[in-house]
Amino acid sequence: MSATPAAGPSNYLVCASQRSGSTLLVESLSATGVAGTPEEFFQYFASSSQSPQPREWFAGVTDPTILELLDPIDPGTVDTRDAETWRADILAAGRSANGVWGGKLMWNQTPLLIARGRVGSGSLRTAIRWIFDGADPVYVHVYRDDVVPQAVSMWRAVQTRVWRNDGSDGEDEDAAVYHAEGIAHLAGILIEQERQWRNWFAAEGIEPLDIEFRDLVNDPTKAAARVLEKIGQDPALAPPPPLKPQSNSRSKEWAQRYREDAERNGYPL
Numbered sequence: 001m002s003a004t005p006a007a008g009p010s011n012y013l014v015c016a017s018q019r020s021g022s023t024l025l026v027e028s029l030s031a032t033g034v035a036g037t038p039e040e041f042f043q044y045f046a047s048s049s050q051s052p053q054p055r056e057w058f059a060g061v062t063d064p065t066i067l068e069l070l071d072p073i074d075p076g077t078v079d080t081r082d083a084e085t086w087r088a089d090i091l092a093a094g095r096s097a098n099g100v101w102g103g104k105l106m107w108n109q110t111p112l113l114i115a116r117g118r119v120g121s122g123s124l125r126t127a128i129r130w131i132f133d134g135a136d137p138v139y140v141h142v143y144r145d146d147v148v149p150q151a152v153s154m155w156r157a158v159q160t161r162v163w164r165n166d167g168s169d170g171e172d173e174d175a176a177v178y179h180a181e182g183i184a185h186l187a188g189i190l191i192e193q194e195r196q197w198r199n200w201f202a203a204e205g206i207e208p209l210d211i212e213f214r215d216l217v218n219d220p221t222k223a224a225a226r227v228l229e230k231i232g233q234d235p236a237l238a239p240p241p242p243l244k245p246q247s248n249s250r251s252k253e254w255a256q257r258y259r260e261d262a263e264r265n266g267y268p269l
Contacts, residue, residue, distance in 0.1 A: 010231035011137040013128065014038060014104040015208065017193040019153040021216040022142040023164055024241060026104050028224040032237040035228060036102030041090045042109040046116065048076030052108070054158040058185060066182045069159055083118050087131060100231060101137075107193035125204055138231055141201065141208035142216065143194055148262075148269060150213075151187035152254045155179070158186075183258050184267035191268055 012035075016022035029035035043051040054070035061067065081089065094101040105113065110124050117127040129136060144150045157163050159176040201208055209230050216223045225235035262269050 011101040011132050011135070012036070012038075012103075012140055012227065012231050013137040014102070014140045014142055015107075015197055016104065016142040017106055017108075017144075017150075017190050017197070019150045019157065019190075020142050020144045021211075021213045022104055024220055025140075025142055025211065025216060025223055025227070026102065027164075027242045028220050028239060029102055029227055031239045031242050032224070032228065032233070034096055034098050034100060034233045034237060035224075035231065036094050036096045036100045038094060038102030038104055040104045040106070040109075041094060042103070042105050042113045042116075044079065045076075045112065046079045048074070049079045050074065050076040054161065057158055057189070058182075061185060063181060066179055066185075069177055069179065069182070071161065083116060086116055090131065100233065101132075107196045108189070124200065136206075138227075139201070139206055139208035140227055140230070141197065141210050142213070143197070143210070144213035146213075147187050147190050147194075148258055149251060149255045150190055151183045151268075152251055152258060154186045154190065155183045156251070156254075178254050178257065180258055180261040180265070180267065183254075184262065184265075187268040 014022050014026055026038040030037050040051070045052075053073050055067060055073050058066060058070065079086075090103070091101060094103045096102075110127075113131075114122055114124060114127045117130045119127045119130065125136075156176040200206075209226060211223050211226065220241040221238045224238035228238055229235045258267070259269065261267060
C-alpha cells in the first residue's frame with residue numbers, strides 16, 4: 001500500500017491521463033487553500049520548457065490531413081536548471097501555506113520526471129520519493145472508463161489548444177475538425193497510459209484513491225472531499241466546481257461518429 005505520513009502535512013500526487021477530469025479535481029482542491037496548489041509540474045521538456053505540443057502527440061504520423069490541422073512546433077527555450085533547483089522550485093510552487101503539497105502526473109510525463117531526477121535505475125517510485133525526501137505521497141488515481149469521449153476531447157484540445165473552461169474562454173465551435181484517424185491515434189495513447197498506471201500500481205503494491213470520471217463530474221465537491229479527507233484536511237472545505245464541462249453536443253456527435261468509424265475500421269475503443 002502507498003505510504004501516508006503519520007504526522008504533519010501530506011503530499012499527494014494525482015496520477016491520470018489527459019482529458020480524464022483531473023484538472024477539475026486539482027483546481028477544486030487548489031481552491032480550498034489547504035490542499036497545496038496542484039499543477040502539472042512534470043509536463044515540461046527541459047529542451048523547450050514547454051509541454052508536449054500538438055504535433056508532438058503525433059510523432060511518427062505522416063498523414064498530411066492530420067498534421068495540417070495542428071500548429072507547427074515551437075522550439076522554445078532550454079531549461080538550464082539543475083536537478084536540485086528544479087526540485088526546490090516544484091516543491092515551493094505546489095505548497096499551500098499550511099505545508100501541504102499537491103501535483104499532477106500523467107504517465108507520458110514519467111520519463112521526464114525520471115530524467116530530471118537523474119534516477120539511474122529508471123525507477124519511477126524512486127524518482128517520486130526523491131521529490132519528497134524518500135517518502136511516498138498519497139496517490140490519487142483519476143481515470144475515465146470510456147476512452148472515446150476522452151479521445152474526442154483531446155483531439156479537440158490539441159487542435160484548439162484550449163485545455164480548460166472556466167467560463168472566460170470563448171471556445172470557437174468551428175476551430176476543430178473531425179478526423180477519425182486523429183482520434184484513433186490519441187485513443188491508443190490514452191488506453192496505453194491507463195494500462196501503464198494500473199500495471200505500475202499493481203507492481204508497486206500501491207492502492208491509490210480511485211476516482212472515476214463520471215463520479216467526478218457528477219459530484220466534483222464530493223470527489224474533492226474524498227481527497228481532503230485522505231490527506232488529513234477538513235472535507236467540508238471542498239468547494240463548488242470551479243470549471244465548466246467542455247463536452248457539448250458536438251463532442252457527443254463526434255463520439256458517436258467515431259464509434260461507427262471504429263467498428264468499421266478496427267480503431268481503438
